[in-house]
Amino acid sequence: MSIGEVVRRTTQYFANAGSASPRLDADLVIAHALGMTRLQLYIEFDRPLTAAELSHARELVARRGRREPLAYIVGRRAFRRLDLEVSASVLVPRPETEILVEWALELAGPSAAVLDWGTGSGAIALALADERPDLAVTAIDASAQALSVARANAARLEIHVEWILSEGFSSLVGRTFDLVVANPPYLSEADIAAAPPELGFEPRMALVAGPRGDEVIAALASQSVAHLRPGGALVCEVGDTQADAAVARFLAVGLVDAQIREDLAGIPRVVVARRP
Numbered sequence: 001m002s003i004g005e006v007v008r009r010t011t012q013y014f015a016n017a018g019s020a021s022p023r024l025d026a027d028l029v030i031a032h033a034l035g036m037t038r039l040q041l042y043i044e045f046d047r048p049l050t051a052a053e054l055s056h057a058r059e060l061v062a063r064r065g066r067r068e069p070l071a072y073i074v075g076r077r078a079f080r081r082l083d084l085e086v087s088a089s090v091l092v093p094r095p096e097t098e099i100l101v102e103w104a105l106e107l108a109g110p111s112a113a114v115l116d117w118g119t120g121s122g123a124i125a126l127a128l129a130d131e132r133p134d135l136a137v138t139a140i141d142a143s144a145q146a147l148s149v150a151r152a153n154a155a156r157l158e159i160h161v162e163w164i165l166s167e168g169f170s171s172l173v174g175r176t177f178d179l180v181v182a183n184p185p186y187l188s189e190a191d192i193a194a195a196p197p198e199l200g201f202e203p204r205m206a207l208v209a210g211p212r213g214d215e216v217i218a219a220l221a222s223q224s225v226a227h228l229r230p231g232g233a234l235v236c237e238v239g240d241t242q243a244d245a246a247v248a249r250f251l252a253v254g255l256v257d258a259q260i261r262e263d264l265a266g267i268p269r270v271v272v273a274r275r276p
Contacts, residue, residue: 001054004045006030010061017065018197029064032074033057067197080127084153089145091206093123096263097183097237100270101127103261104181104235107272110134115172115227116161117182117220118142120206122150124181125161138177140166143205169223176229184220186239188213214242214249221249228275235272243268 007026014022031041033056034049049057063073071077071092077084079093080101086092101124108114111134116125119139129137139161141147147163154161164171187207192199199207209216217238224234234255238246247258255273263269 002046002048003030003034003041006049006054006057007041007045010057013061013065017067019064019067025064025070026061028070029060029073030057033060068201069198072201077121079123080131082123082126082130082153082157084121084123084126085149085156086121087149088201089143089203090121090149091183091202093121096265096267096269097124098127099261099263100124100181100183100235100237101131103270103272104128104179105132107233107235108132108135108179111136112178113176113229114138114179114181115140115177117169117180117224118184118206119150119163120146120183122153122161122163124183125150126153126157126159128181129159129161130157136162138162138164138172138175140164140169140171142167143203146203146206168219169227172227176227176232178229178232179235180224180228180232181235182220183237184216185209186213186217186237186242191239213239214245217242217246218249221246221255222253225253225255225275230275233272233274235270237270238268240267243271246271247273 007030010026011023014025019025027038031038060073069092071086072088077086077093080098113136116139119125119141125137125139128135144165147165151163185207186209189211192208243260250258250273256276258273260268261270
C-alpha cells in the first residue's frame with residue numbers, strides 16, 4: 001500500500017470518526033509515523049510502505065480515531081514562535097491563549113516580575129520569556145508531572161524560567177509580581193460532559209473548575225491581590241460566557257480598570273484588572 005493510499009484511507013476514517021479536519025490530521029499522523037515532514041510525505045506519495053511502517057501508522061491512526069488529541073500523538077504543539085513538547089500530563093496549548101500572551105507583553109514594563117499561575121506545559125511562561133528576555137518569569141503548577149514537561153521544554157529551548165511546585169499561591173508567601181497571568185480551569189461539570197471527546201484525554205484538573213465553572217477564577221481573583229504589586233495587573237483567560245462575571249469578581253476584590261479582550265473568533269476571552 002502506497003503512502004498516498006494510506007493517507008486517503010486515513011482521511012476517510014477520520015472523517016467517519018468525527019474529526020473536524022480529517023485530511024490535515026491524516027497528513028500529520030502519517031508523516032509522524034514515518035518520521036517525515038508533511039512536504040516529504042507528498043514528495044513520496046507513491047512509495048509503498050513497509051510492513052513495519054504500516055503497523056506503526058495503524059497504531060497512531062487508531063489513537064486519533066478514538067479522538068485522542070493530535071498533539072498527544074505527535075508529542076508536540078506550536079505556540080507563538082515556540083515548538084513545545086506536550087503529553088497527557090498537560091493541557092494542549094490553544095491559539096486563543098496567545099491573546100493572553102500578547103496582552104501581557106503589552107502590559108509588562110522593563111524587567112517586570114511576571115507569574116504564570118498554573119503553567120502546564122510552560123507555554124505562557126516560555127513565550128513571555130522568549131519574546132521578552134528582560135522579564136523575570138516565575139511559573140507555578142500543582143502538578144509535578146506538568147512541571148516536568150515545562151522544565152523539559154525550557155531546557156530544550158534554552159529559555160530561563162523559575163519553576164515552582166505550588167498548590168495555588170501556597171509556595172509564594174510574601175512574594176509579589178508586576179503581572180500575574182493565568183489560564184485557569186474554567187469549565188463546569190456540564191461543559192465537560194458535553195465537550196468533544198478530545199477533552200476527555202486532557203488532564204481534568206486543568207479543565208474543570210467545579211459545578212459552576214467559575215470557582216477557580218473566583219479564587220484566583222481574591223488570592224492574587226496579595227501577590228500583586230501596586231499598579232500590577234491580573235491577566236486571566238476565561239470561558240466563552242464568563243468575561244462579564246469575571247470583571248465583576250475582579251472589581252469586588254478591589255482590583256480596578258477592568259478590561260476585556262476578544263479572541264480571533266470574536267469571543268470575550270481575556271480579562272485584565274489592575275491593583276490600585
